[in-house]
Amino acid sequence: MPNSLTKFSRRRLLATTGAVAALGGFPSIVRAQAKELVIGGAAGFAPWMNGTVSQAFEAKYKTKIVYEGSRSLVNLEKMQKNKDKQYLSAVMMDDPVMIPAVQEGLLEKMTPAMVPNLAKLRPGTVQMDGMWANYLQPWQGVAYNTKSLPAGFPAWADCYEAKFKGRLVIPSLQNTEGVANLVMAAALESGKPIDKAQYEIDAGFKKIKTLKPNLLTIYTQIPQALNLLEQGEAWAIPSMFSSNVIPKEKESPMKMAAPKEGIFVGPAGICLVKGGPNKEMALQFIDMMLGAEMQDKLQPETFAFPSNASAKAPLGLAADVKVHNLDWAFVAKERGEWVKRWDREMAM
Amino acid sequence: MKAAAAARSPWRDPVIWLAVPAIVYLLVLYALPLLWLLTKSFIGPGGFTLRPYIDFFADPFNWRVVWNTLGIALWVTLACLIVGYPAAFALARAGAALQIAMLIAIILPLSIGVVVKAFAWQIVLRRDGVVSQLLVAVGIWDEPQRLLFTEPGLVLGAANIFLPFMILPIYSVVKLIDPRLLEAGATLGAAPLYRFVKIMVPLTLPGVVSGVAFVFSMSVSMYVVPSLLIGDRFQTLSTLTGRSFLFMRNEQLGSTTAVILLAMAVGVVVGSTWLARRLGGST
Numbered sequence A: 001m002p003n004s005l006t007k008f009s010r011r012r013l014l015a016t017t018g019a020v021a022a023l024g025g026f027p028s029i030v031r032a033q034a035k036e037l038v039i040g041g042a043a044g045f046a047p048w049m050n051g052t053v054s055q056a057f058e059a060k061y062k063t064k065i066v067y068e069g070s071r072s073l074v075n076l077e078k079m080q081k082n083k084d085k086q087y088l089s090a091v092m093m094d095d096p097v098m099i100p101a102v103q104e105g106l107l108e109k110m111t112p113a114m115v116p117n118l119a120k121l122r123p124g125t126v127q128m129d130g131m132w133a134n135y136l137q138p139w140q141g142v143a144y145n146t147k148s149l150p151a152g153f154p155a156w157a158d159c160y161e162a163k164f165k166g167r168l169v170i171p172s173l174q175n176t177e178g179v180a181n182l183v184m185a186a187a188l189e190s191g192k193p194i195d196k197a198q199y200e201i202d203a204g205f206k207k208i209k210t211l212k213p214n215l216l217t218i219y220t221q222i223p224q225a226l227n228l229l230e231q232g233e234a235w236a237i238p239s240m241f242s243s244n245v246i247p248k249e250k251e252s253p254m255k256m257a258a259p260k261e262g263i264f265v266g267p268a269g270i271c272l273v274k275g276g277p278n279k280e281m282a283l284q285f286i287d288m289m290l291g292a293e294m295q296d297k298l299q300p301e302t303f304a305f306p307s308n309a310s311a312k313a314p315l316g317l318a319a320d321v322k323v324h325n326l327d328w329a330f331v332a333k334e335r336g337e338w339v340k341r342w343d344r345e346m347a348m
Numbered sequence B: 001m002k003a004a005a006a007a008r009s010p011w012r013d014p015v016i017w018l019a020v021p022a023i024v025y026l027l028v029l030y031a032l033p034l035l036w037l038l039t040k041s042f043i044g045p046g047g048f049t050l051r052p053y054i055d056f057f058a059d060p061f062n063w064r065v066v067w068n069t070l071g072i073a074l075w076v077t078l079a080c081l082i083v084g085y086p087a088a089f090a091l092a093r094a095g096a097a098l099q100i101a102m103l104i105a106i107i108l109p110l111s112i113g114v115v116v117k118a119f120a121w122q123i124v125l126r127r128d129g130v131v132s133q134l135l136v137a138v139g140i141w142d143e144p145q146r147l148l149f150t151e152p153g154l155v156l157g158a159a160n161i162f163l164p165f166m167i168l169p170i171y172s173v174v175k176l177i178d179p180r181l182l183e184a185g186a187t188l189g190a191a192p193l194y195r196f197v198k199i200m201v202p203l204t205l206p207g208v209v210s211g212v213a214f215v216f217s218m219s220v221s222m223y224v225v226p227s228l229l230i231g232d233r234f235q236t237l238s239t240l241t242g243r244s245f246l247f248m249r250n251e252q253l254g255s256t257t258a259v260i261l262l263a264m265a266v267g268v269v270v271g272s273t274w275l276a277r278r279l280g281g282s283t
Helices: A002-035 A043-059 A074-081 A095-103 A114-119 A155-158 A179-190 A201-214 A224-232 A242-248 A279-290 A292-302 A328-345 B002-008 B014-042 B051-059 B061-092 B096-111 B116-122 B130-137 B149-173 B180-186 B194-219 B224-229 B237-246 B251-283
Strands: A038-040 A064-068 A089-094 A132-134 A136-145 A167-172 A216-217 A238-243 A254-257 A263-265 A270-272 A305-306
Touching: A038 A074, A038 A279, A038 B014, A043 A279, A043 A292, A064 A074, A064 B180, A074 A095, A089 A095, A089 A279, A095 A270, A095 A328, A095 B194, A114 A279, A136 A242, A136 A270, A136 A292, A155 A179, A155 A201, A167 A179, A167 A201, A167 A224, A167 B096, A179 A201, A179 A238, A179 A328, A201 A216, A201 A328, A216 A224, A216 B061, A216 B224, A224 A238, A224 A242, A224 A254, A224 A292, A224 B116, A238 A242, A242 A254, A270 A279, A279 A292, A292 A305, B002 B061, B014 B051, B014 B251, B051 B061, B051 B224, B051 B251, B061 B149, B061 B194, B061 B251, B096 B149, B116 B224, B130 B149, B149 B194, B149 B224, B180 B194, B194 B251, B237 B251
Parallel strands: A038 A064, A038 A089, A167 A216, A167 A238
Antiparallel strands: A089 A270, A132 A270, A136 A238, A136 A254, A136 A263, A136 A305
């Protein structure tokens, strides 16, 4: 009898401990989940993500944003490696990287019922039927050194003038921003508008090869290119992102130009991770990022093109500027081969 | 007989077991990942294959990349040797205070990151940089020119970064050479050049071979320095490997180029070790 009582007490003790754990521990896990939202994105976005966005979201939803800043491809890898148990709720990355993420079933489609601001975006900014949407799109023009080129940089076609011998720096084709130069070269060579010329890549390569004498270097690291521009060794960087240059305009002799042929808008996308934690809160976050209020708030920090039709006009750009969107699905499909060709044809 | 053999066995010496942590560390963190890398380049969808290597060497562009890699490594090694050899002598023969100052000057830059040094060289190699101004001042150039993003600029920058690895092995050999050997040669009527070629060069060769092995193997595989000093238009095996893994997501190509690079570096290290032993034995 005492034996059975002892056994019984042990069981009771275990059961009681379990119940206490369930009552006390489980809600704390739930609370922890509810209070944190892990977002992946570019390392360069950290200042405003951890500042303006985080503060606004926390104030409204009492949920802390944990921002993991790295590169688009690293974010893709994180989603691939954690496919069975995602820890990222939403991710902000470039469109060319979104495409393989969709193909691998890592993203969940969004609808206006889930994210009301999806219905308020400019045409062409909701991608693959809602798999992701563009939020703030850094625009691409020509960054130039104001001491070397006080008259500015009026046209993309000027890049090919002999006066720029050894003075231009362009992005590698493996950089997202590098595609714009090739497409613009295709337009200049073929005489077709950008939306048609982006498929004339042979013409693009034919033209851009003639740019070689004018090249100081081809960069993969943006800070290095900006350094060369700031020092005056480079005079211009065609197809640089506005977000990298405009914040430095006051302190450095550099400026962004929107040439007469127009500007390109960067493929900055936001998506919902399939199977990610805190889906409801993630949708609120995405909706906030696509809303006019947040996009207006972020403009002075990002100098990017807002995707919400009700948001204010972009800072520092004329109202009638021509804006070009590229077919990133086509770019993603072809870019591997283009990069191989680029290596061969643009080598020293 | 058996007991004598056992006594001679290195495993009987307990000191040898002090190397175990280092061996385990290298095995787990270096040898096994390396093996994984090697395997990756030989495994295709249908099992074992040499196709990645056949494809790689069938492409003339890749031969150019191999040549770029070897060419730059050879030039950097030669530049380090030309500058480092006399510097090692000066270091070995300097007085105590000067020797300490020189050693600090040689070793201290090793504590500065390669990225920082490469960025500093960007400033030095600019059109209005120190090198260009110097060459104009001494009349070699008529007007300032840019060395940045050129092959000579890369050699100059890389040689500066790797120079200590050439000086120190030569210095360690030179300081052991008895200076009276040269005096003995002189008393026997040998001219200075003859004494240098016939006495000093053979005696310092083991140090030279070690220095060459260090500098060549580091410069053949450098990644950050060419990325910053010459850019994307000059591909080497390292930059191609990085691009294959990081951008093209082509692990097989990346593994293949990494194995080729490794083979080149190992070839030089093994060859130079063999040469050093031979020369060590003959001198």
